[in-house]
Amino acid sequence: FPGTVVMPGTGKSVYKLIDYVNTYKDKISERFPKTSAAYRVFKDGIRNFFQDVRIYSKVAGTVRAGEITKLSWKEIEVYNRTPREIKKIAPVLLISILPFANYVVFPIAFMFPKYGLSSHFWSQRQKEEFGTEHYKRQKKITNNVIDLVNHKASQMAYPKANGLAGIICIVRNGGTVPLSLLIELKDVFKQDLALHRLSNYHKGQLCKLYGLKLMSAQQQLVKYSILLRAMDESLSKHGIENISSEDAIEVCRMRGLNFMNVGDTYNNVLRDWIHLSSHTDEETCSLLLHSPMFFINGSH
Template structure:
């Protein structure tokens, strides 16, 4: 009886050990297989992403090289068209960069409450010049919106840059030539304006500023530049005196108009 119980106990223990070993083998084996498969798949995915990146970089590099060579081919076959294209592309970039800065300056003056004294020389020049450039280039930009008009307008503007384009589209030689033309147009009206100022000098003999103003006119007539303080000291002559707009002769007004206004549209 005891032997049968011992034998039964031994059989149960063997079954328990076998089932435990089988369960361990059953549970641990799939886990190891999954880990191995995950590791191999992750390695394979990393390898694939690196391959894809290399392939993309290879394609992009060859595409950029193709574009560079294509631009060179276009410049050889169509040099005039590429020159016009480059002039307008570079000009538009420079124009819009200055336009952004001009809007910022206007915002600082009107909203932020700053004054022109806080601006540097380039900002002051841009604040004065940009409205003239906008008036000059506005007709071309507005008309180019219409379909197929840019095929006609841009070549015409390229051959008449002084009248149809602004300084952003000019090269260095054109800027120099056009500035000389503008200066000559201004100098034509300098002498008439100066003569009108001299004609009013005898009427100022009883004025306290007669001596100071005669010194200023004498310096200008001899080709010298008077100091700004000397001119500012005589500003009352232009406020209440004979040089006020209400007292100027018709020829004097026309000369001033031609000296200041007309060159802006040339």
């Protein structure tokens, strides 16, 4: 896992931003009382963003050393998410260094939070709205993957084709697939549906599902599956029931799972995912990476 380099000046920009908040917080509350809720979101966002950057900087070295299994599920989650968050907010932070730029750049960023701010600065309503949009895109890609797997199944010999086609039929009819049937498919995903046997378009769809770069798609997917399995192992020890709803949503998002059904529904899906993950390895990682299609209708 080559560590993602934090953009130069990011740390300095965050410190300047915190200083700006401390200097002008009274003026903001006094002059714009109606925006006090937004101000609190802004202040908390700065604190949480800076905390994640520090965790990421620490964890990146451990990952580069090949010791990812030593990390907690939360550290892996932050490691996966933070580069994307930095990339989104970095332009705002860097521009804020310029004299008086704070007065212009942040109001504009708050007008377009989805594009100019990381999730640390989103309100709860915005998180739900943007989260719904994100899952709709993921679900569309998952349906594309189902079509691609179905096409591959039509080229396979009996009985492998029959078993896979039966599972796809269950999914398309809105049913949930028993884990025992999925585990029996390991050899199919180790052979006919192994990553190196997939078309570039198929691998590209999987990359889009997980938010990975399309360049060197197979390598990206293998690395991501290692990250997921390490995280799943840690989650298994920690217990799904012991993580917050907000963390559970991000865990689901990383896996292309439906995180819009709050409560026991996604907890059950995560438990099933982790159980399936424990039966996969690098040779059968394709099964894990295709799993969102099997859980698209939820869990038992």
